[in-house]
Amino acid sequence: MPTGMEAQVRPRSGLAFKHGITVLNTPGTIDSDYRGEIKVILINLSKEKFVVRPLERIAQMIFSNVTKVEFKEVDSLDDTNRVKVDLDLLVNKSYLKSFAKASFTSLDSTVLWR
Secondary structure (H helix, E strand, O other): OOOOEEEEEEEOHHHHHHHOEEEOOOOEEEEOOOOOOOOOOEEEOOOOOOOOOOOOOOEEEEEEEOOOOOOOOOOOOOOOOOOOOOHHHHHHOHHHOOOOHHHEEEEOOEEEEO
């Protein structure tokens, strides 16, 4: 793979839909300087047995360019138009009641998931 590119290993939607087979750690990134064997970690989310046969297509690999960036340390960040989240309202929604309130942390109006 040429320098400046990456490959991403992703699940095949047909295997997931038909058999409950998907890829863990997805997308799995392969850097351009990696020279080892490519392995795919599969999980069976169904209750049915699934046998992977030789030459069976179990994942897909997508190639894309990588943009190199440099980070600059700053003392503060400018405001943006991003919507601020009211954590109490978010946590108290009925579909989130099963999550512990401690799962959310507020840091300068940014929601972080632990």
